Amino acid sequence: MTLSQRLRDIDWIDVWLWIFRILIIVGVVIGIVRKLFFGAGTAYGVDDWLDFFISGLSQGGLYALIALGYTMVYGVLFMINFAHGEFFMSGGMAATYLVASTLAATGFMNEQPIIYLVLVMVFSVLTSMSVSLLTERIAYRPLRRAPRLVPLITAIGASFFWQYIFRGFFGSAVKAFPVPTILEGRVNVLGLDFLKVRLMVIIVSIVALIALYLFVQKTKTGKSIRAVAEDKDVAALMGIDVDRAIATTFAVGAMMAGIAAVLWGLVFKQVIFSMGFVPGIKAFTAAVLGGIGSIPGAALGGFFLGVIEAVGPPLILEGLGAPGAHQLKDVTAFLLLVLVLIFRPQGIIGERLAEKKA
Amino acid sequence: MNAIDWRRAIRIGLVLGVAVLIASVIGMVQTFDERDMIEDILTLGQLLLFAPAVYAGYSAAGKSEERRVAAPPLLAGLLAGLLTGVPAVLLVGLAGWWTTIRDYFVNVSPQLIDILTFGRGALQGSLMLLAVMAVLGLIGAAIHLIPARVRRPLVNATLITLIFSLFSDVPLNIANQFLPRDIVRRFFPTKGVTQLAAVIVFALSLAIALWWEFSGRTRRQQRMATITAEQRRRNSLIVLAVSAVLLLVLPSILGTFLTNVMTQVGTFILMALGLNIVVGFAGLLDLGYVAFFAVGAYVTALLTSTGDLGLGINFWIAMPIGVLAAVFFGIFLGIPVLRLRGDYLAIVTLGFGEIIRVLVRSDLLKPIIGGAQGILDVGRPSIGPLTLVTPQHYYYLLLAACLLALFVSWRLRDGRAGRQWMAVREDEDVAEAVGINLVGTKLLAFAIGAGFAGLSGAIFGSRVGSVFPNSFELLISINVLAIIIVGGVGSLPGVILGAFVLVGLPELLREFVEFRLLIYGILLIVMMLVRPEGLWPSAVRRREMHADEESPPSVAELEAPRHEATQPMV
Numbered sequence: 001m002t003l004s005q006r007l008r009d010i011d012w013i014d015v016w017l018w019i020f021r022i023l024i025i026v027g028v029v030i031g032i033v034r035k036l037f038f039g040a041g042t043a044y045g046v047d048d049w050l051d052f053f054i055s056g057l058s059q060g061g062l063y064a065l066i067a068l069g070y071t072m073v074y075g076v077l078f079m080i081n082f083a084h085g086e087f088f089m090s091g092g093m094a095a096t097y098l099v100a101s102t103l104a105a106t107g108f109m110n111e112q113p114i115i116y117l118v119l120v121m122v123f124s125v126l127t128s129m130s131v132s133l134l135t136e137r138i139a140y141r142p143l144r145r146a147p148r149l150v151p152l153i154t155a156i157g158a159s160f161f162w163q164y165i166f167r168g169f170f171g172s173a174v175k176a177f178p179v180p181t182i183l184e185g186r187v188n189v190l191g192l193d194f195l196k197v198r199l200m201v202i203i204v205s206i207v208a209l210i211a212l213y214l215f216v217q218k219t220k221t222g223k224s225i226r227a228v229a230e231d232k233d234v235a236a237l238m239g240i241d242v243d244r245a246i247a248t249t250f251a252v253g254a255m256m257a258g259i260a261a262v263l264w265g266l267v268f269k270q271v272i273f274s275m276g277f278v279p280g281i282k283a284f285t286a287a288v289l290g291g292i293g294s295i296p297g298a299a300l301g302g303f304f305l306g307v308i309e310a311v312g313p314p315l316i317l318e319g320l321g322a323p324g325a326h327q328l329k330d331v332t333a334f335l336l337l338v339l340v341l342i343f344r345p346q347g348i349i350g351e352r353l354a355e356k357k358a
Numbered sequence: 359m360n361a362i363d364w365r366r367a368i369r370i371g372l373v374l375g376v377a378v379l380i381a382s383v384i385g386m387v388q389t390f391d392e393r394d395m396i397e398d399i400l401t402l403g404q405l406l407l408f409a410p411a412v413y414a415g416y417s418a419a420g421k422s423e424e425r426r427v428a429a430p431p432l433l434a435g436l437l438a439g440l441l442t443g444v445p446a447v448l449l450v451g452l453a454g455w456w457t458t459i460r461d462y463f464v465n466v467s468p469q470l471i472d473i474l475t476f477g478r479g480a481l482q483g484s485l486m487l488l489a490v491m492a493v494l495g496l497i498g499a500a501i502h503l504i505p506a507r508v509r510r511p512l513v514n515a516t517l518i519t520l521i522f523s524l525f526s527d528v529p530l531n532i533a534n535q536f537l538p539r540d541i542v543r544r545f546f547p548t549k550g551v552t553q554l555a556a557v558i559v560f561a562l563s564l565a566i567a568l569w570w571e572f573s574g575r576t577r578r579q580q581r582m583a584t585i586t587a588e589q590r591r592r593n594s595l596i597v598l599a600v601s602a603v604l605l606l607v608l609p610s611i612l613g614t615f616l617t618n619v620m621t622q623v624g625t626f627i628l629m630a631l632g633l634n635i636v637v638g639f640a641g642l643l644d645l646g647y648v649a650f651f652a653v654g655a656y657v658t659a660l661l662t663s664t665g666d667l668g669l670g671i672n673f674w675i676a677m678p679i680g681v682l683a684a685v686f687f688g689i690f691l692g693i694p695v696l697r698l699r700g701d702y703l704a705i706v707t708l709g710f711g712e713i714i715r716v717l718v719r720s721d722l723l724k725p726i727i728g729g730a731q732g733i734l735d736v737g738r739p740s741i742g743p744l745t746l747v748t749p750q751h752y753y754y755l756l757l758a759a760c761l762l763a764l765f766v767s768w769r770l771r772d773g774r775a776g777r778q779w780m781a782v783r784e785d786e787d788v789a790e791a792v793g794i795n796l797v798g799t800k801l802l803a804f805a806i807g808a809g810f811a812g813l814s815g816a817i818f819g820s821r822v823g824s825v826f827p828n829s830f831e832l833l834i835s836i837n838v839l840a841i842i843i844v845g846g847v848g849s850l851p852g853v854i855l856g857a858f859v860l861v862g863l864p865e866l867l868r869e870f871v872e873f874r875l876l877i878y879g880i881l882l883i884v885m886m887l888v889r890p891e892g893l894w895p896s897a898v899r900r901r902e903m904h905a906d907e908e909s910p911p912s913v914a915e916l917e918a919p920r921h922e923a924t925q926p927m928v
Contacts, residue, residue, distance in 0.1 A: 013797060016694070098462055153886055156882060157880070159879070161876060169463055170463065327719070337705070337709045338694075338713070341695075342706065
């Protein structure tokens with residue numbers, strides 16, 4: 001082959017993508033090296049890095065909980081439920097305004113902190129579930145056989161609808177989420193120093209994730225969900241009520257979102273009607289990272305994203321000398337999303353299903 | 359025997375009642391109540407409260423056209439109307455009993471309760487509300503009893519009067535241009551219309567509608583049947599000439615306020631035409647479209663600004679550079695994402711849009727593009743000695759840009775590129791198999807779409823005079839997407855209509871800006887459920903969307919694997 005012929009055979013898009021990859025890798029390596037060996041930016045000790053890691057882990061737990069809703073719905077319907085962030089928001093808003101603030105005002109919160117947390121969580125979960133079931137019934141179910149982007153657009157519509165309905169209900173101000181005093185301060189576990197809230201978030205999210213996994217794998221309802229995800233028509237022939245299984249999927253995903261909303265309130269100590277959007281997109285990123293459709297994948301993707309987001313800016317961006325690296329936290333997450341979707345749409349650890357379904 | 363479906367009547371009444379309740383609790387009724395429609399008779403809030411009762415009565419009484427015994431449908435309407443009022447009455451009761459409800463639901467204010475009870479106290483007012491709702495339901499049901507030929511003109515005239523009084527800003531501003539103020543005042547108080555104006559509009563539209571119903575339609579049909587091809591061509595030429603003249607003189611008819619609204623609409627028409635190529639023609643759902651708008655605006659602003667960050671170059675040189683930058687950026691982003699399909703593409707572009715948004719705000723780029731402070735003193739274009747300053751000037755600039763974009767879209771759609779795009783939209787694999795260069799085709803769509811958005815951004819920055827990160831939220835992307843969906847994906851007149859409906863009308867109802875996105879959300883859902891092809895669809899899509907309604911789906915279609923429905927199509 002002559003040289004000119006070889007040149008003509010090169011796929012220029014591949015070249016471009018390779019340049020892109022190499023640039024990213026070089027940037028990351030330079031950033032890390034400059035940070036760790038030449039002390040660029042603020043100097044952090046080992047404790048600081050551990051702190052970053054732990055807060056990333058607990059943030060990741062929240063992402064994982066929300067990501068489950070995306071991944072399960074995608075698993076059965078092959079649809080990005082854009083409104084899932086709003087299911088999360090609705091639980092947090094309603095529970096804070098209607099239950100948490102009342103119980104905090106009467107002093108019940110600090111007398112019975114555990115019952116308080118359980119009550120708030122149950123209320124949040126119930127709200128999220130009703131919102132998600134309503135959305136599914138009205139905006140998604142009639143469109144089962146429509147082209148795929150039609151439900152995506154109704155999902156965007158539903159997302160705006162719920163945001164502004166809740167804004168109308170409770171107002172547009174930031175509302176403080178009351179945190180019981182026993183959850184303030186730090187605690188030492190296994191030689192590691194945790195913020196109590198962070199530790200609780202990590203534990204609750206892991207327990208919830210395991211419970212969900214067992215539910216999907218071991219119960220009859222879980223089995224019907226898996227069957228519907230495999231093939232709706234065959235599942236229907238086997239006597240499974242497909243609509244019911246899909247509704248259950250939405251309800252379970254919303255349940256996780258409702259739990260996450262209360263934990264979110266505990267960590268950030270405030271709620272607002274627009275709080276669902278960014279966590280929603282990030283949780284979707286987590287779901288994609290782990291290979292969308294897979295439940296363990298979403299969990300791992302969530303923790304991975306949380307840690308990258310916490311450690312990445314100080315480690316890589318400060319190393320590259322970017323000012324205000326903490327502002328760029330969201331960029332890290334979105335950049336990761338874009339890179340994964342472009343270079344590895346099946347997810348970092350995921351199964352190879354994205355190709356045929358995406 | 360015409361049996362009335364009582365269960366249906368109850369369901370309709372309750373569903374609409376809950377809708378009324380929610381509209382009240384989120385503060386819509388109260389905010390809308392401050393807006394008069396017909397002076398001293400009707401406010402927008404009352405319309406929101408009462409229209410559902412009429413509609414409930416109308417639909418509970420059934421759709422059937424034939425004559426029947428009057429009593430049961432009327433009763434059904436009465437019941438449905440009554441039920442529409444029940445949730446609101448429950449709210450009144452709840453608010454009376456639970457005095458601190460306002461700490462939880464901020465919009466359940468004493469004023470709201472006053473509106474719901476006509477200011478007569480809880481018990482008497484509630485009974486009154488129920489009675490009014492029931493009577494309105496009855497009226498709704500009674501509409502069926504009017505003969506069809508009278509009913510249609512009557513309903514149309516009522517709707518026209520309501521729309522006229524809702525958007526009274528348009529006739530008000532036009533009248534202000536030509537008539538002395540005290541005459542205008544007689545028809546238009548500050549907001550809404552006077553009773554006199556309402557009566558005139560109603561009478562006029564009723565007369566025209568009646569004439570149309572009884573003789574106009576048949577006459578037109580006869581004329582259309584006898585008209586020759588040549589006459590038809592001449593007629594369309596006349597229409598074209600008249601609309602061209604109208605477009606040229608429009609700013610002097612409309613006045614400054616409405617012209618400003620028009621420039622706003624024009625900005626969005628330009629963007630929507632660009633997104634229409636990407637989404638409508640090529641079928642690539644792009645949710646980060648605002649990024650290209652931002653690139654056009656920022657590049658032009660940086661080049662022309664006379665402030666600290668700018669270079670002070672002439673606008674006419676800077677604008678093409680801004681557009682080229684947007685095109686380049688479109689290609690730059692397009693290359694990596696083109697291999698993705700459908701919803702993954704949507705999410706990646708959304709991610710890109712968000713990255714841009716965070717980046718322009720960050721300290722990282724602050725020395726170059728000004729961070730949250732933005733760029734001030736953006737240069738204005740000048741033609742000879744005339745510098746463009748007023749909305750009127752920008753109206754002409756935008757008109758020219760929109761016509762150019764329209765022309766380009768129209769020619770491309772019917773040309774080779776357009777057919778390639780549509781082939782790719784329908785099925786990528788087949789398109790590739792018949793020899794279409796997928797990458798080139800998609801990149802062309804991305805580049806042209808980005809170019810339109812860049813042009814729109816360049817003009818936008820200059821028109822507003824400054825460029826801030828706030829102007830480039832994700833919302834703009836959603837807004838543009840909503841325009842092309844509501845108008846009709848892939849349809850050029852639809853896109854323009856969509857921009858007027860979704861940008862123009864809300865500008866006229868500025869006081870309700872907090873409910874704008876709520877209404878957008880509802881509109882997107884309702885459109886997809888009821889009329890997925892849009893308000894003014896292209897002929898092809900209309901056929902596609904309703905193909906399955908004409909013939910029932912075959913067994914093979916029903917049992918087809920779900921992956922069949924994966925073509926990236928809106």
